[in-house]
Amino acid sequence: MASRVLIFFIRHASLVRPLSEWGKLRMARDMAKLELAVGQNFVILHHFYSRGVEKLQSPTQRNKLTPLQYLLWLDSQGKDQIWKCVRATLDDYAAEVRVRGDKEFSPVYPLMLRIGSALPEKTVSQKS
Incomplete structure (x- = not known):
């Protein structure tokens, strides 16, 4: 399940273009939260x-x-x-x-x- 969540996050994140500076910060924050959740x-x-x-x-x-x-x-x-x-x-x-x-x-x-x-x-x- 964790693998599937990460794959979907990466797929969707790669579709967001162009990515503003604010968007990059938000993406990094979301990835950190996801990493914490999946690491549990x-x-x-x-x-x-x-x-x-x-x-x-x-x-x-x-x-x-x-x-x-x-x-x-x-x-x-x-x-x-x-x-x-x-x-x-x-x-x-x-x-x-x-x-x-x-x-x-x-x-x-x-x-x-x-x-x-x-x-x-x-x-x-x-x-x-």
Whole structure:
């Protein structure tokens, strides 16, 4: 979805010609807002919990928090801490699957792992 949003933005932005100085500033501001919104992969990760099996607990369930408490916690944390929290739920789920002797994981498990594993790397490279 994020890829599609970026493609549409670029397509539409390239159609605006000529671009005044004010237009260039507005385009830069819009692109910065879009980058911030698309960079919020944690929204996507959290959505995957609704698509996963019951044994894959959300951070809210795992930490026995109300949704409001969890949202407030999210607002106060950096990406690396949020990923650690999400990763803990994935690790718990994987351990439970292995203990039960199951051969397959929920289809969302590898997706969440792949998306989440890339997040801290981006955070570190953005700080450099």
